[in-house]
Amino acid sequence: xxxxxxxxxxxxxxxxxxxxxxxxxxxxxxxxxxxxxxxxxxxxxxxxxxxxxxxxxxxxxxxxxxxxxxxxxxxxxxxxxxxxxxxxxxxxxxxxxxxxxxxxxxxxxxxxxxxxxxxxxxxxxxxxxxxxxxxxxxxxxxxxxxxxxxxxxxxxxxxxxxxxxxxxxxxxxxxxxxxxxxxxxxxxxxxxxxxxxxxxxxxxxxxxxxxxxxxxxxxxxxxxxxxxxxxxxxxxxxxxxxxxxxxxxxxxxxxxxxxxxxxxxxx
Numbered sequence: 001x002x003x004x005x006x007x008x009x010x011x012x013x014x015x016x017x018x019x020x021x022x023x024x025x026x027x028x029x030x031x032x033x034x035x036x037x038x039x040x041x042x043x044x045x046x047x048x049x050x051x052x053x054x055x056x057x058x059x060x061x062x063x064x065x066x067x068x069x070x071x072x073x074x075x076x077x078x079x080x081x082x083x084x085x086x087x088x089x090x091x092x093x094x095x096x097x098x099x100x101x102x103x104x105x106x107x108x109x110x111x112x113x114x115x116x117x118x119x120x121x122x123x124x125x126x127x128x129x130x131x132x133x134x135x136x137x138x139x140x141x142x143x144x145x146x147x148x149x150x151x152x153x154x155x156x157x158x159x160x161x162x163x164x165x166x167x168x169x170x171x172x173x174x175x176x177x178x179x180x181x182x183x184x185x186x187x188x189x190x191x192x193x194x195x196x197x198x199x200x201x202x203x204x205x206x207x208x209x210x211x212x213x214x215x216x217x218x219x220x221x222x223x224x225x226x227x228x229x230x231x232x233x234x235x236x237x238x239x240x241x242x243x244x245x246x247x248x249x250x251x252x253x254x255x256x257x258x259x260x261x262x263x264x265x266x267x
Contacts, residue, residue, distance in 0.1 A: 054079035078265035099258040200259035
């Protein structure tokens with residue numbers, strides 16, 4: 001088993017110690033239906049201000065989430081971007097071509113309904129943050145991990161006054177209760193839209209630290225991805241890559257970029 005496979009197993013165990021709200025098949029689904037073809041039923045797409053929020057109207061009728069909530073958005077620029085996705089649809093509506101709409105739906109239907117559970121899920125994930133698990137061989141990988149990840153630990157310490165425990169190997173390293181409480185306080189400070197972005201970034205990058213650094217603007221999509229893929233890139237350089245793994249990496253990077261775009265539209 002490779003370090004990457006062991007790391008995935010460790011993080012999966014941590015994330016599923018209790019049911020993951022966002023991945024539970026019994027949890028409300030915030031994404032739009034994908035199995036049946038939905039014909040485009042509207043001509044005009046408009047952004048309408050409603051108090052401090054914004055809505056998308058299709059031929060004068062407000063867009064609703066899959067749970068039938070009005071899809072209110074926090075900023076005009078997010079509303080304009082979501083409206084562009086609806087306007088860009090052809091004869092049929094393709095949900096996969098509407099990532100911002102899907103993330104906005106998630107903010108209302110999943111994060112809004114299950115905020116406490118999702119916050120606690122992120123807190124549990126702190127114990128599986130990949131940058132806290134270092135290789136003990138070979139030396140070139142040890143040095144690369146230190147080069148990529150130590151600056152992130154330093155940033156976390158300076159920005160949030162949090163010092164994470166670092167270990168060698170893949171045996172789970174529990175952080176202190178004080179540290180977990182510090183992270184929980186940070187998570188509780190985010191609204192549903194920011195928390196949606198953070199959850200996506202963290203699960204893609206398998207690192208709460210990388211997620212927070214991206215949220216703060218310390219990392220952009222490329223640098224966050226590079227930090228998240230240290231082990232994978234090392235393996236590819238030494239043993240090559242297969243097409244299936246590369247396709248998966250491309251998909252994940254696309255999802256990371258979408259989450260960061262969504263984040264940029266939140267304020």
